[in-house]
Amino acid sequence: MDLGLIIGSLPALARGAAMTLFVSLTAIALGLVLGMLLSFARMSENRWLSAAARFYISALRGIPILVLLLMVFYLLPAVGLEAPPLVAAIAALTLNTAAFQAEIYRGGFAVIPPGQIEAARVLGLGETRIKTRILIPQVIWLVTPALVNEIIVLLKNSSLVSVIAVTELMRVSQQLVSKTYKPTEVYLAACLLYVLMNLCLSALGSRLRRRIGGASAGGRP
Amino acid sequence: MFMKIQNMETVIEIEGLTKRFGQATVLSDIDLRVYASEVVCLIGPSGSGKSTLLRCINFLESYEEGSVKVLGRLMGFEETPGGRRRASERVVRASRLALGMVFQQFNLWPHLTVLDNVTEALRSVKGLPRAEAEDIGRAMLAKVGLSEKVRSHPASLSGGQQQRVAIARALAMAPKIMLFDEPTSALDPELVGGVLEVMRDLAAEGMTMVVVTHEMGFAAEVADRVVFLEAGRLVEQGLAEQIFQSPESPRLKAFLKSWNDRRG
Amino acid sequence: MAGYAPVVLHGLWVTIAICAASTLLGLAAGLAVELTRQHVRSLRVLCRVYVEGLRGAPILILLFLLYYAAPGLGLVLDPETAGVIGLGLYNGAYFAEIFRAGFESIPKGQVEAASSLGLSPLRILTRVKLPQMPALILPPAVNQVIILIKDSAVLSIITVPELTKETSKIINETFAIAEPLLVLALLYWALVEGVSQLGLKSERRLTRYLKRTEEGTRCS
């Protein structure tokens, strides 16, 4: 075990980890918006809209991220959209997490008593106002633990964007290995960085869970 | 009923029993003897330690001080010249064989049929061959009036039937003493009768029984002796009629009064 | 294009075989870790490190460690073996947690009833606890298998000739992109849907004994 090599690689690995966090958090944030819209579509009274959302959610939950990534990376240019790897990576992760987040939000909305919505209607609030003012703030709070869990999953999945040459933690470690021929040290160090990031996240998650009292919402197990 | 106590063979002997959960003393300095063929009912307010006392008797709970002897055998510990030592798992298991236990929540094994529930211990603990175990199992189920349910799974039975299976399961091991922890509290009122019936028959056959119960009618009718616990202490004990007709301690009077008030 | 059907089918077969083997390994590892955690106090911390460590790491880096780093320690594995071990042990961490929840959901009273009848701890495990496990862990376990199937696409990166790898070979040979990728996505989706339907079906079967047919209890 070459400790000096690990220490020497740390700055590069840290830059990779920063990129990993950037990609993951951007995708989570975009996925939040898309997922929220999807969950509304899924719960909509319009049958076609609801069926389309259900189709999207089922399909995207059934396709491996790696395959989705290849589809976005290769098919976008085919329809004339030239996307740099970073954009393709974030797009693929967003499309994926949106499907999972949609189910999380649906679970969250399900536990809000319908009486609250009726009370708002009685007072004359518009449907959009009810969503933005009454429902979404509560649901976001309710589902934070599930959302933190989703961030962890996404953070791990983000390692796959290395295959389209985004220089996040995984890619940086591959580059280091091809320079130093020391896979054990480099990959172990990168692995520990991932574990560290996720342990922090899951500690945050269980704190939130205790605060919120374990709201039951769907999402990944 | 009084006649049975003529034979004064002690089967359970509890002396100075003290049990703590962390800081809380749940049983303090309990002395109690149970004689062969006797029916002893434990009564007392919720949280007074009735279940804990019962569970100490068959060592489902360990205890800190005092001793619990069943048929002369110290439960859970071995006396050595150097002092008292925790007995091995095997020894504990062997000494439990004299005791059958019936729980408030039945605790049947849901994946096994009624007959398998009853024969499991016969086969795995006593090592009986299947056929022999099943003969005993059927006989026990007949005794509690459930011959038709042999092949059913517990979930398809009513609560009263489940509790009777649990009794048959305990009886199959031919215990010398039966412990009951509120066997009817989880049952709808109309199902209580069948279970009490079975227990009454057992008592009439001369089984030694220790019964935690809130069924004062049953206690008054079947118990030879009633023991009143409160806050982990044995406050009063005596013959059933004495306890119910002329209680001495103010605590027991208050308990019986609140009991009668609640029943209107 | 149709000429490539056998290649795709072979890839599909490899994916299924690898997922089945990894699931078995994962279940075995998960159960072993959970039983160790329950019964061997001194190894508790180690079990926790295993579970938390593997769940915190991306599968890709675990595969790289097994495939590229392990040879440096004298352990040379072919891609398939490295893939099955990697996927299996990685999922073992999740299965351990699933088993833990399963054991915890068995009412304590059932175990006490067994103890009060004199059953040995081993017998309680094999006769009372384990037989109930399939019904108790099925839904989360099926979910985990679905995740495992999708994760198995990653094995293409360490050159296991599974579905994704075979399909990308076709892409490289034919320069057709859209059709193979679409077929690939559909096949995974079908696989995942199939497993989830199978799961629902066996859940109904496995929990049949828990269905009540008469009324009467308030509790339990």
Ligand SMILES: Nc1ncnc2c1ncn2[C@@H]1O[C@H](COP(=O)(O)OP(=O)(O)OP(=O)(O)O)[C@@H](O)[C@H]1O
């Ligand atoms: N495992 C445990 N850990 C800590 N405290 C316990 C435990 N089991 C029981 N206790 C406490 O011991 C006391 C006696 O409990 P026990 O169950 O023996 O009462 P009980 O007389 O059977 O009550 P009930 O009529 O409600 O069944 C209670 O204060 C209870 O909170």
Ligand SMILES: [Mg+2]
């Ligand atoms: Mg009790």
